[in-house]
Every structure is written in structure tokens, then in C-alpha cells.
Amino acid sequence: MSDPTVPDPTVPEPTGSVGFDELYQLNVNGETRDVRDAWVGESLLYVLRERLGLMGSKGACEQGECGSCSVMVDGELVCSCLVMAASAIDQPIVTIEGVAPIGSPSDVQQAFVDAGAVQCGFCTPGLIMATHALLERSAEPSEFEIREELSGNVCRCTGYGRIIEAVQRVSVSRRADAESGIAS
């Protein structure tokens, strides 16, 4: 087999490739961010927290079980711990920091506060991301659908009742806003 350190002229240039010790860029919350001095096998979660200082996504299980690291990559809700960061070059990434400006919470964030759906708060960023994704796909989810769609986000404090209530509050208030928008 050919020596991989010698460039093979027959191999076409890929759209993207990240070499050993190379600087690469990620598009996070609408900004191009440089990732320096990274081992390219690092997970997106690790890069977000340790390289880019975005501490909102939480790291717990590092095997996709808990959902506390949930982010959007290319429009899909995924566990950032299971995304190899360098593989996400050229794809839009939205983290909890990109959901709403600090001090001006999104309707989902506000509903979690109002419904008392936050206790220790560790799972909350992941649940906020999952709730935004859920309501994007299904504006008026049934309780079954909410439980199903949030099944990848583990909360050990609340017992989920108030989380489900928070999701339902957003659904109801968005419909009310839409109806009053039509009326006015």
C-alpha cells in the first residue's frame, strides 16, 4: 500500500480534510471559530467546552446516553459527545448559547423557569435544545410524543412532570400567539 504521508496525485481533493496538528474552523452559532492545537479525534462536546469556552453543553456520560450535550448540527438534534468535531467542518452548529442572547431567554427557556422544570439544572441545556427541536417538528405534540422525543435526555431531579408541562406551555402560547397574529 502507498505511503499515506506522500500525497497521492490520483486521490482527488476532498471538500474537507483536517490534518494532524492543523488549525480548523467550525461554524458555531453563526460565527466561524478557529480550533487550535486540538487532537482531531476530539468530540464536538470537548471542543465546544474546552477549546471554544462554550460551557453550556454539559458532559456526563460521553456515550450518547444522557442527552445533556445535545446540540444541533446541520439542523439535526444530536449528542455532541458522539460527533467527531473535525467531521463537523462546514456544517452549521447551534449550541444552547446560540438559542437566545443572555438575559433574553427563548420562550422554551422561560417556560422551563415558569413551570419549575429546572432543579439542579445540569440536564436543562440539553432539554432546551431537544424541546426546540421537538416543537420545530411538531407544534402541538401529545404527551406521548413529548415523552418519546425527550427520551434521550435524562433528568434525575424532576421526575419529568414539570418538564412536560413546560413543553405544553410553549405549545399553547405559540398557538395563542399565532392565532392573535392572524386576528390582528
Next chain:
Amino acid sequence: MPVLVPTSLDQAVSMLSATPDALVLAGGTDAMVEVNAGHRKPHHVLVVNRVAELRSWTFDPEASTVRIGSAVTYAELMEPPIADLVPALAEASRTVGSPQIRHAGTLGGNLGTCSPAGDGLPVLAALDAIVHLASATGERSMPIGEFMVGVKRNARRPDELITAVTVPVVSGYQGYSKVGVRNAMVIALATACIVVDTPGRTVRLAIGSVGTTIIRCTDAEAFAASAVDFDSGTASGDTVTRFGELAAAASRPIDDHRATADYRRHAIGVMAGRLLRRGFANV
């Protein structure tokens, strides 16, 4: 460690041919768990889930088959119209992990990992799927039964990519059943997939997590083909019981930290019977 992100199949196979030791990364839901834990330290990574040719599926109405690209995700398999064409695959996909996992995980990744607990694999086995592979030197295809070699072992050569699977569109009931400790985020303790081919007068049953690879229950299949009534869509209680017994007898489970062999064997019998009952009403 370079990470290669090709967007075409030609690029992908030539890159793999230049670096056959590369870790082929699709959704990452299996591979990144090992990388995060330090169990796997790849020298090269080939990311395949942006290769256009692998991202789609096509229905061939003339051959009555569906060809599913290896980078099609479980979330995509759950949506109509493919969910209506291959319902058991949609059911199995729905049991995988959580929404986050199903948005990333792919059918090709399930084949690449080739765990006996892979949720897509019993469905592919029951459908007699054909697995398609490509390398810089050409393409080849093989039945799923030949592709799966052992626990996390398959017939893919290091320079080959899994490109697609072809499955038939079958007329008749098909379903998937899974036992685990909860509904979400669970590795199967035992699984079963039934495919009834009503015009072809066959019943196919594949079971998972109870052997080194997926097992086809040929004795149970032969028995069902002769014992059910395809015209009226019915089966007797005795037929259902015997079908479950033969399925359980075909299983080769082990005791491990997740369940005992006895429990798994029992679960196979129950699930096989239930699946047959869903396909055939009681008489």
C-alpha cells in the same frame, strides 16, 4: 491523525484505498463511544455521512426492491414512504437509542459495527438483504448472511466501503420486537423480526442478541409455512406456541451482565409467538 470528509463516492473509495487503516465514521454513535473512552485511537478517519450517493434510498417498482444507501439514518427510515415500503425496518429504527441517536446513526453503521444486538440487522436478515460494497478496484455484493461473520466481525475488506443494502418490498405482515430494560436508550437483550410473504407463502424469522450473529430460525419458518392458513390469514393457538418453541430452540444465547441465557431464550419464544399472532388472527 487526519480526518477526511469526502462528498462523493469516488473520492471516498480512493481515499480509503490510500489509507485502508482508516476508521470509517458514519454517524459516530458506536465509534465515538470507543474513541471517547480511549479504546480506539485511529490514525486516519474517513467520514462517510456526507457522501451524496450514500445518503439516499431508491424504490425500484419493477424489481419491487428498495436500495438503501449506507448513510441513511434511522430517523429517515422511520418516515414514509420508506416506512411503508419496509415497515419492519421502520419499527426497528424506532427502537434505536433516542431521537439524538437516530438522527446520527445509520444503517451502514449498524452493518459496519455488526453487533449481534444491532437493531437493523434482524430485519435485514429476515428480508434476505443484499449488502453492496465498493472499493477503488470495483464493487461486490453479498447476502447479509455471508456478510455477518461473527460478533462485531463482517466480510468488509479494509479498503471497502459499505455503500447500500437492497431489500425486497414484501406483501404481508412484518414486525420487529425487542426486549430491554427500558424503551429508550437500550441495547437489546433479545430481538426478533418476522416477515410474512403472503403471495410467496413463506414466514421468515430472524433473531438477534442471542448468538454471535443474527440467526434465521429455519425450523420455525418451515413449520409456520405449513401450519398457518395464508388464505384466511389465521393460525391456531397451538401453531403460535410451537412457532415460539422452535424459535427459542434456534437461539444460542449466553449469560452476561445484561441478562441470563435462560431469560433471553424465553424472551425469544414469547416474541416469536407474539409476532406470528400479529400476522395471523386466532382461529
